[in-house]
Amino acid sequence: LMVWLRRCTHYLFIVVVAVNSTLLTINAGDYIFYTDWAWTSFVVFSISQTLMLTVGACYYLTFTGVPGTATYYALIMTVYTWIAKGAWFALGYPYDFIVTPVWLPSAMLLDLAYWATKKNKHSLILFGGVLVGMSLPLFNMVNLITVAGPLETAFKYPRPTLPPYMTPIEPQVGKFYNSPVALGAGAGAVLACTFAALGCKLTTWTYRWMAA
Numbered sequence: 001l002m003v004w005l006r007r008c009t010h011y012l013f014i015v016v017v018a019v020n021s022t023l024l025t026i027n028a029g030d031y032i033f034y035t036d037w038a039w040t041s042f043v044v045f046s047i048s049q050t051l052m053l054t055v056g057a058c059y060y061l062t063f064t065g066v067p068g069t070a071t072y073y074a075l076i077m078t079v080y081t082w083i084a085k086g087a088w089f090a091l092g093y094p095y096d097f098i099v100t101p102v103w104l105p106s107a108m109l110l111d112l113a114y115w116a117t118k119k120n121k122h123s124l125i126l127f128g129g130v131l132v133g134m135s136l137p138l139f140n141m142v143n144l145i146t147v148a149g150p151l152e153t154a155f156k157y158p159r160p161t162l163p164p165y166m167t168p169i170e171p172q173v174g175k176f177y178n179s180p181v182a183l184g185a186g187a188g189a190v191l192a193c194t195f196a197a198l199g200c201k202l203t204t205w206t207y208r209w210m211a212a
Contacts (some may be wrong), residue, residue: 013059032112039180043137049136049140050106050132050184050188053077053106054133055198056077057069057073058202059068062121065119070107070110070111070113071107074104078103104123105135107132110196114128124196126196129189129194130193131191132188133190133192134185136188137180137184138185
């Protein structure tokens with residue numbers, strides 16, 4: 001019974017965490033819709049991706065105890081996002097279908113931190129968290145570079161009127177303008193450690209719930 005319960009819990013977390021990660025990161029490469037707030041959006045999306053990747057990957061790692069499962073988790077996130085974006089794209093929504101697998105190299109660093117420190121959980125939280133937080137905004141900039149230009153998209157998908165949420169606003173020049181990658185990496189490096197700890201704690205809670 002306990003083996004069955006453990007497996008069910010594990011698969012439940014796979015679905016819940018991976019699906020929620022996908023929902024949070026689905027717009028992460030499409031800054032064409034946030035032209036006036038591109039840098040601000042970039043920072044926010046970079047941090048949200050960093051946190052979702054870290055919490056899920058650390059849960060996977062500490063639940064299985066096998067280095068490599070963080071990368072496996074990032075692969076699930078990537079595939080889910082491809083499927084979801086493909087669905088939007090097929091419905092005629094002006095998404096860029098290109099989604100670079102930005103989570104994979106960061107997840108590999110997480111695996112490396114876990115493996116190199118002989119599965120030390122605290123090293124995973126500290127070193128792994130900092131590595132993911134600092135690396136993901138860098139890889140995410142590739143997403144920003146590969147998307148189509150806003151003018152190109154506007155001519156391709158003309159609209160007689162703009163819905164309220166797409167009404168252009170004055171660009172916030174200077175707010176996050178100087179270095180969005182550095183800002184995302186700085187904030188991500190701090191926050192990712194907290195979420196790495198949460199991911200590890202999920203494993204503890206899962207086992208305690210199963211043992212109760």
